Amino acid sequence: MSSADGATRLVIEGLSRSFGETRALTSATLRVRPGEIHSLAGENGSGKSTLIKILSGVLQPDSGTLTWEGDVTRLGNPSSAQGMGIATVFQETLIAPEMTVRDNIYLGTDRLFRYGRRKGEEVAGARQALSDLGLDGLDLDRPMWTLSLAERQLTTVARAIIRPWRLLILDEATSALDHHQRDRLFDYLRLSRSEGKSVLFTSHRMDEVLGLADRITVLRQGATVATMAGSEASRIGILGHMSGRAGVGDVVTAEPAPRRPGEREQGPSQRPVLRVEELTLRATSKPISMEVGAGQILGLAGLEGQGQVEFVECLSGLRRPAAGHVLALGGNGESRPVRSYRGANRLGIRYVPRDRRHEGLFGPLSVFDNFAVTLWTDLNRLGWLRRQQARKRFDDFAGSSRLVSASPRHPISTLSGGNQQKVLLGRWIAMRPRVLVVNDPLRGVDHNTKEELYGLFRRLAAGGVAIVFLSTEIVELLTLTDQIAVFHEGSLVAMLPTEMSSDTDVVAAMFGDQRAGDGEPGRDGEPGRDGQRGGDGEPGRDGQRGGGADG
Amino acid sequence: MASVLTRRAQPQALAPPAVRQILRRNSYAAVPLALLVVLFIVNAAVQPQFVAQQSWASSMAVLCPTVLTAMAVTLPVLSGNGGIDLSVGPLAGFMTVLIAAVLVPAGITTPELIIPIVIVFGALSGAINGVLVAYVRLPAIIATLGMYLFYEGLGTEVLPQAGGSVPVWLVKLNGSFGPIPAVWVVFAVIALVWLLVTRGSYPRNLLAVGGDERAAYTAGVHVARLRLITYSIGGVLACLAGLMLTGLIQSGDGTVGPPYTISALTAVALGGISLAGGRGGLLGGALGGGVLFLIQELLTDAHVSVYQVSVVDGIILIFALALNGTVEHLRRRAAVSRRG
Numbered sequence: 049m050s051s052a053d054g055a056t057r058l059v060i061e062g063l064s065r066s067f068g069e070t071r072a073l074t075s076a077t078l079r080v081r082p083g084e085i086h087s088l089a090g091e092n093g094s095g096k097s098t099l100i101k102i103l104s105g106v107l108q109p110d111s112g113t114l115t116w117e118g119d120v121t122r123l124g125n126p127s128s129a130q131g132m133g134i135a136t137v138f139q140e141t142l143i144a145p146e147m148t149v150r151d152n153i154y155l156g157t158d159r160l161f162r163y164g165r166r167k168g169e170e171v172a173g174a175r176q177a178l179s180d181l182g183l184d185g186l187d188l189d190r191p192m193w194t195l196s197l198a199e200r201q202l203t204t205v206a207r208a209i210i211r212p213w214r215l216l217i218l219d220e221a222t223s224a225l226d227h228h229q230r231d232r233l234f235d236y237l238r239l240s241r242s243e244g245k246s247v248l249f250t251s252h253r254m255d256e257v258l259g260l261a262d263r264i265t266v267l268r269q270g271a272t273v274a275t276m277a278g279s280e281a282s283r284i285g286i287l288g289h290m291s292g293r294a295g296v297g298d299v300v301t302a303e304p305a306p307r308r309p310g311e312r313e314q315g316p317s318q319r320p321v322l323r324v325e326e327l328t329l330r331a332t333s334k335p336i337s338m339e340v341g342a343g344q345i346l347g348l349a350g351l352e353g354q355g356q357v358e359f360v361e362c363l364s365g366l367r368r369p370a371a372g373h374v375l376a377l378g379g380n381g382e383s384r385p386v387r388s389y390r391g392a393n394r395l396g397i398r399y400v401p402r403d404r405r406h407e408g409l410f411g412p413l414s415v416f417d418n419f420a421v422t423l424w425t426d427l428n429r430l431g432w433l434r435r436q437q438a439r440k441r442f443d444d445f446a447g448s449s450r451l452v453s454a455s456p457r458h459p460i461s462t463l464s465g466g467n468q469q470k471v472l473l474g475r476w477i478a479m480r481p482r483v484l485v486v487n488d489p490l491r492g493v494d495h496n497t498k499e500e501l502y503g504l505f506r507r508l509a510a511g512g513v514a515i516v517f518l519s520t521e522i523v524e525l526l527t528l529t530d531q532i533a534v535f536h537e538g539s540l541v542a543m544l545p546t547e548m549s550s551d552t553d554v555v556a557a558m559f560g561d562q563r564a565g566d567g568e569p570g571r572d573g574e575p576g577r578d579g580q581r582g583g584d585g586e587p588g589r590d591g592q593r594g595g596g597a598d599g
Numbered sequence: 600m601a602s603v604l605t606r607r608a609q610p611q612a613l614a615p616p617a618v619r620q621i622l623r624r625n626s627y628a629a630v631p632l633a634l635l636v637v638l639f640i641v642n643a644a645v646q647p648q649f650v651a652q653q654s655w656a657s658s659m660a661v662l663c664p665t666v667l668t669a670m671a672v673t674l675p676v677l678s679g680n681g682g683i684d685l686s687v688g689p690l691a692g693f694m695t696v697l698i699a700a701v702l703v704p705a706g707i708t709t710p711e712l713i714i715p716i717v718i719v720f721g722a723l724s725g726a727i728n729g730v731l732v733a734y735v736r737l738p739a740i741i742a743t744l745g746m747y748l749f750y751e752g753l754g755t756e757v758l759p760q761a762g763g764s765v766p767v768w769l770v771k772l773n774g775s776f777g778p779i780p781a782v783w784v785v786f787a788v789i790a791l792v793w794l795l796v797t798r799g800s801y802p803r804n805l806l807a808v809g810g811d812e813r814a815a816y817t818a819g820v821h822v823a824r825l826r827l828i829t830y831s832i833g834g835v836l837a838c839l840a841g842l843m844l845t846g847l848i849q850s851g852d853g854t855v856g857p858p859y860t861i862s863a864l865t866a867v868a869l870g871g872i873s874l875a876g877g878r879g880g881l882l883g884g885a886l887g888g889g890v891l892f893l894i895q896e897l898l899t900d901a902h903v904s905v906y907q908v909s910v911v912d913g914i915i916l917i918f919a920l921a922l923n924g925t926v927e928h929l930r931r932r933a934a935v936s937r938r939g
Contacts, residue, residue, distance in 0.1 A: 106817060127819035142817055144810030146878045147803070155807050156818030158800030160825060189619075207818060 056115075057082045057246050058103075058215060063112030064270070065098050072098040074270035076112070080215060085237055085247040087261035087278070091290050091555060092352055092520045095270040096250050097139065100219045103248070104136035105129035117214075127156065135208035136217040139352075141200045141224070145193035150174050152192050153207045177206040182232035197224040205233065216240070218249040222256065223353075223537075234260055252351045252536070254283055254559040266290055283561060284552070291522065291551040318344060320377050321514045322397070322483050327362060327372035329355045333538030335372055340483065340514045345505065347529030347546070348518040351558050355538035357402075357487065360518050364399030364485045365392030376483070396482030400473055400489055402518075408472045409460050415471055416442055416456035422475050445474040449504050466497030473501070477508065484508065485516045490524060502528055522551045536560040627871040627879050630926075631886035634869070638893035646900045658896070659782040660773035660847050664691060666786075666888035667840035668859040669866030671833040673884030675728075675739060676867055678829045679809030679876025682732065685743040685860050687837035689750035690724055692856015694841020696754045699763025699851025708766045717838045724750075725834020729827035747860065754853025763851035773846045785843065789836075793881060796832075802880070805829060809876030861912065866891045868919035873927055891915070 058080040065073040073095040080086050090096045101107040102114070105123035113120055116132055123129040129136070143152050153174045157164040165173075171188060178186050181202045192200065201224040208216060216237070222230050237247050237260065251257055257264060261278040266289040274289045318341030326335040333355060340346050350356040361367035363374055365386045375383040376395035386392045392399070401408050410418055420438040427434040442456060449470045453463055460468055469489055476484060490498050505528060509515055519525050525532050526546055534542040534557035542557035643650045649658075668687045675682040694717060702713060724746070731742035772781050804825050807815040816822045840859065848855060863884075870887025872879030894915060898908050 104817065125819075125821075126817050127821065130819050136817070138817060140813075142811060142814035144807045144814050144877060146810050146873075147806055151803050151807070152814075155803075155815060156820045158804060160804060160821065160828060161796065161799040161801050163800045 055081060057117055058248075059113075059115040060099075060103075061113050061115075063099065063102060063109045063114065065102065065107060065109050071270055073102075073109070075272070076267060076270070077272040077275075078265050079275070080246050080248055081263075082214075082246055083241050083244045084262040085241055085249070085260055087257045087264045088248060088250045088267065089257060089264055089286055089290060090250075090267035091522070091558070093269070094267040094290070096267055097219065098270075099267070100136065100138075100217055100248075100250070103129070103134060103215075103217055104138075105134075130156070130211050130213075133212060133214035134217065135211045135213035135215070137205050137208045137219065137221040139220040139223075141197070141204055143192045143200055143204065145191070147192055148189050149178075149186060149192060149195070149203055150188040152203055153177065153188075153210055155207060157211070173210050174206065177210045178202070180209065180236050181205055182229055198226065198229060201225060202229065202233075209236075213245065215246045215248060218247065220250055220252060222251060222253075230256075252354070252559060254286070254556075254561045257286065258283065268292055283556070287552050287555045287559070287561070291555045318342060319379075322363070322516075323375040323377055323383065324363070325372055325375060327359075327374065328370040329358045329362070330538040331370055333370075334540070336540045337372075338533070338540075338543070340516060342482070342512045342514050343509050344531070345509050345515045345517055345529045347525035347532040348516065348535065349522060349525055349532050349554055349558060350535035352520075354535040354558070355540075356518055356533075356535040358538070359535065359540075360399070360485050360487050360516060362386075363392070363483075363516060364397055365389040366399065396480075398476040398479055398481035398484050400476055400484065400486040402487035402489075402491070409468060411461045412459055414457045415451075415453050415460050415463065418460045419445070419456075419471050419475050419478065422479050426479075441478045442474075445478060448507070449474060450500050464497075466493040466501075469493055470497070470501065470504075473504065477504075481513060483514045483516065485518075487518045488520055489517075490519065490521070498524075522554045525554065526551060534558055625880060625882060627873075628883050628886055629871070631870045631883060631890055634890045635886055635893065638890060638897070642893055642896055642900075645897070649896065649900075656773070656775035656780040656782070658892075659780040660843075662889065662892045663773070663782045663785065664840040664844040664847065664859060665862050665866065665892055666885050667691075667789075667836050667843065668863040669870065669884040669888035669891075670881050671836035671840065671884075672860075672863040672867050673870070673872055673879065673881055674805070674829045674833045674836075675732075675743075675826075676872055676874060677805055677809045677876055677879055678826050680812055681739050682809070682826070682829075682876060683739045683743060683864075683874075684725075684728055684830065684833050684837070685740065685864075686724070686728060686746035686750060687833065687840070687863055688858060688860030689747050689754065689856040690721070690834065690837045691841035691844055691859055692853055693750040693754040694720070694838050695845040695848065695855060696758045696763070696851040696853050698769070698842070698845045699765050700758040703764050703766060710766075710768055713766070713769075714842070717842050718835050721835035721838030722831045723834070724838070725831035726827060728834065729830030732830065733823040733826035747857070751853065751857055754856065756853075758851050758853055761848075761850050761852035761854075765845055765849050765851075769842070769846035770849055771846075772843060782843070789839070797881075801828075806877055809873075809878070811877070861916065862888075862891055865912065865916040865919055868916065868923045871923070871926075874920070874923060875927065887919075 056079050058078070060076060060078040063073055063076040064071070076095060076099050078088070078099070088096050088099065098107065102109050103123070105126040105128055108122070108124070114123065115121070116134075121132065123132070123134070144155065147155075150170055154164065154170050174188050178184065183199060183202055186199065192203070195203065201221065205218070205221055222233065225233065241247065249260070258278065258281065263275060263277055264281050264286060265275045266273050266286060268290060276285065320339040321342045322340040324336055324338050326337055328335045336359070348356045348359060358367060362369045363386070365388045374386040376386060376397060377383050384395055386395060386397060389399070410421070416439070419442050423438050423441065424433055427437050445451070446453070446456070451470050451474075452467050460471060463471070473486070473489065490501060493501065505515055505517070517525070517529055526549070529546050532544045532546055532549065532554055533540055534544065534554060536558065537560065541560060544553055544557065648654060668691055671687040672684050675684040697720070698713060698717070702708070702716065707713060707716070728739075728743050728746055731737045732739045772785060774781050776784060804815070804820050807818070807820055808822050808825055812822055841856070844855065845851065866887035867884055868874065868887065869890045870879065870883030870885070872883045872887070895908065898911060903911065
């Protein structure tokens, strides 16, 4: 409110925030000017969401300064941020489903017992906000749960813009909107810019970033790595900064990464064990068809919530796809559909969940019991458990995975995160799976353990197990997998052969960018590449990768 | 789905906007209201003296603590996140002890003194629950169970055997003023105060917090503060129930309270209030209390033994919860199919 210095509305310096041992934000720097639309770009885990939560008062930083219109401030809670003129639309569509549209829009503007304004004012304000966003006819008295997803999302935008804002933060606020609605929203943002207001937004669509932003700040691993003018930014430049390979030319292609010994010669010898037929994850997404061969490691990549998690859940029978099916292929050519989690298990498809604490491990039980819990159905004779057998399998596994534990009798919670993860993996490996579906298994695991687990996965694959490996870390995918399937907005948008792909290619595909090579002379010139891999269904687009072409 | 909407929309189209809004806001109360009417008619049919005027005052007096404790539980339930207040019954029971064995012997007998003391006591004891739930972040069911045991023990500690003395005005509150049962006046006063409170933004904040805590918090609602106040209001209602109960039993008795917790929970479920929070209102608790009372009247008329009544109470509680859950499930499914 006081002494706005004209040049900057918001200055953030050296902001950091940790969650336990995870350092989500290490040193974020950001300057937002009046009358500009500023984009915040970064991969998964780059700290975007944490930064936005700090700016909206939901989280407090551990260190660093936040200067708002000339004054160093602390945003203690969301209402104080809003009081200063910062309105935020969060990634999740946060609504009170039983309440009316009007109540949802004016949520939080009241005191505890006193309304913030008269009903007439609310109705007029809500109508105005909704019409700015292209929802003119919406009945303000409708309960929120009767609205479509897009209408709900726009209502949360309306909730932000009815407040007297000078900085509007949009965190992936367009994900449910169609083209028309998006354009309408962007028109409103541009209009607001001309009134001297500021907008900070994140988007998983590169075209939105380039089309809308005056300036772009890129975060990587919790730190600001670049700020550039939107007019000067190129896709490849932004992607390079996000993936940590700044500079257009020096994109590295196909590192001769340490491959597993006896690199399999792919081809017909790779007997397919899993087939996906016309699988549709969401009503709006394109059907996916592919095969996964025995001994193949297929990586899955995508920004948060782009369908890759749904995909692994479909593979493991936890979720019914909107259409299509998943087939497990037997040795003699027979194929059986995966209909349920139990069914998938019977067919040898084993799923290792992402959240090991809640979905995987039994905290108070011992290391051994956690390992053996899946074995008892196999290893029981008329109700007698064959502990010796189970113990032998455990010892084998503990040896081969270099499990560090004082004693198998100690509670699993005494192990380090990486070792806990080993036990969890071992539990399913001991079941001798044909297909192992793992959901981001190496999150929060230290470097050495990671290396050991890579080895474990490679040995499994060499032994003929097909591995579907979802990861949020691109480096990991490039190190471990044979192929990377990239998801965007519920569809499979690229199938990249790992040897010939760079991290920039993957990031480009993650942002739905089919023309990462834009602005460079010529498109990449390896037409034969896609044809090399037999059997797997390309999603019908070519040239997903770029950037690497002129490296 | 469409059929449900149109069915609901038709009568509303004829009504003026204000009435339409009231109907819409209280649509959850349709089922308990219908139940109440049906049960009333059944009661009147099997038991003609039920509608005879002279028994009304005493019926209402019996009903009153049930309804008030049900309302006391309703508010924490509406605030969501597992909100509940199990301590309402023993708190009401302790009130009878406090009035009959502490306040009256100390010479505090007038309504001008007793009523404010009761209200302040209720607000404070509710605030203890509120702090435990909203700030210490204990699960409400555990925190308020602790308070349940606390008041139960405290009541019998202070007054090991039922007794004490009760001021006359308090007994009269369970009688009648001319043809009108005095309890109606009490209800009317509470309703009036409540309407004044709810003219403001409190219900909107409460339902928002119960509906989606994060939505409310990020929109700027002071969630913890709201919960604290909600439990306090619940405590006040529970203590008012205790006040009425004192007049009803005309003594102090530490053991009389606990059953009211169970009846209150049953009433909340019967009142169409989502136990997940965010859907319902104080009226639902009151209607649920009425429904429960009418069921119990029928059982009494049928000369069902006390033990059998307890069995039936248990069945009703489970049935009401299951019904509530089913309705919720159907609505969710309808919502999903509409969204798709």
